Amino acid sequence: MTMEAQQEKTGERLEKGSTEFLKSALEEEEAKAKKYLSNWQRAEADFDNYKKRVEQERSENAKFANMTLVISLLPVLDDFERALRSLSPKLAGLSWVDGLRLIYRKLQATLETQGLTEIKSVGETFDPAVHEAVAQAEGDEGKVVEELQKGYRLHDRVIRPALVVVGNGSGRREEESGEAED
DSSP, rough: OOOOOHHHHHHHHHHHHHHHHHHHHHHHHHHHHHHHHHHHHHHHHHHHHHHHHHHHHOOOOOEEEEEEEEOOOOOOOHHHHHHHHOOOOTTTTHHHHHHHHHHHHHHHHHHTTTTEEEEOTTBOOOOOTTTEEEEEESEEEEEEEEEEEEEEEEETTTEOOOEEEEEEHHHHHHHHHHHHHH
């Protein structure tokens, strides 16, 4: 073999080795690129989720920003209701009584526009999520027979549970036993 032939053969071996080396390097770089793309896509998804969560929190904060004020006005609303209930029928036609009713309705309407809703109680099944039982009395078991203080929700959140009297089932049994005697 001549020198030139030997150099050519060595060059081919180097070339084959270089090709294998380059292929291996290319595969490594492609794997890195896939990993970087995957990480970037994950980071982008995380950021989108973060933006959605921040927007949801922002809307929640705006929705309940005046909750403290609404809660502090509930006793005023209760006092108006008690005052209007305690008025004698003789005073019903007086202008100042009508003025009190108008003020009460205006306060009630203002609170309703802020998202305040009354929790229905009397005749409903007792629900510990929205009612607070303070006593039991004759009546259908598990049913609210009397409301001592109104409960309220602000949007979908209970801000004050209704104070209620729950039936113990004794009134129902007496009715049934009375019917059986006939």
